[in-house]
Amino acid sequence: xxxxxxxxxxxxxxxxxxxxxxxxxxxxxxxxxxxxxxxxxxxxxxxxxxxxxxxxxxxxxxxxxxxxxxxxxxxxxxxxxxxxxxxxxxxxxxxxxxxxxxxxxxxxxxxxxxxxxxxxxxxxxxxxxxxxxxxxxxxxxxxxxxxxxxxxxxxxxxxxxxxxxxxxxxxxxxxxxxxxxxxxxxxxxxxxxxxxxxxxxxxxxxxxxxxxxx
Numbered sequence: 001x002x003x004x005x006x007x008x009x010x011x012x013x014x015x016x017x018x019x020x021x022x023x024x025x026x027x028x029x030x031x032x033x034x035x036x037x038x039x040x041x042x043x044x045x046x047x048x049x050x051x052x053x054x055x056x057x058x059x060x061x062x063x064x065x066x067x068x069x070x071x072x073x074x075x076x077x078x079x080x081x082x083x084x085x086x087x088x089x090x091x092x093x094x095x096x097x098x099x100x101x102x103x104x105x106x107x108x109x110x111x112x113x114x115x116x117x118x119x120x121x122x123x124x125x126x127x128x129x130x131x132x133x134x135x136x137x138x139x140x141x142x143x144x145x146x147x148x149x150x151x152x153x154x155x156x157x158x159x160x161x162x163x164x165x166x167x168x169x170x171x172x173x174x175x176x177x178x179x180x181x182x183x184x185x186x187x188x189x190x191x192x193x194x195x196x197x198x199x200x201x202x203x204x205x206x207x208x209x210x211x212x213x214x
Contacts, residue, residue, distance in 0.1 A: 005071035006169035053057035105157035
């Protein structure tokens, strides 16, 4: 289960890095951003139908998500079941803030993912109106302060999740056998968390403060 969780987690690391790159195209203007969104839907044509690649990729992500979350909750239940009595003394040094947040932060991320998909993928949640243009839809959503707050909270949870998750996955996959390797794994986790957190936060903050306009 730990190996399944680590492997599926690493797939999500690659996905969020690609997604972050796409989001940063908002700074290049509407034509570049909408062109990027359209290009994703034409990948694989004519072998695949329009949006065929996206749906295949979404299916892969759903399988990875079910695998990751299912493994995490199974391990969580096993850990709770193995503990016959509550610890009387909590040793904060033994668990970093990021590791404590892995369970509840992951649950919050799942809930946020549903909200995010309903807003920007299915357009079921419309903030500031309905728009065909992905660029205009993003600008409309992030022009509202409470949407940005929800997004930033999710980014904080994601950053903590990545920080601890990269280290934990490295440990599970046997990549932390030496002190040097452990330091590298921890630094990699921190770097990935910072890059993803800052990269994803820039567009909504820029839009909210009027640095990106229609």
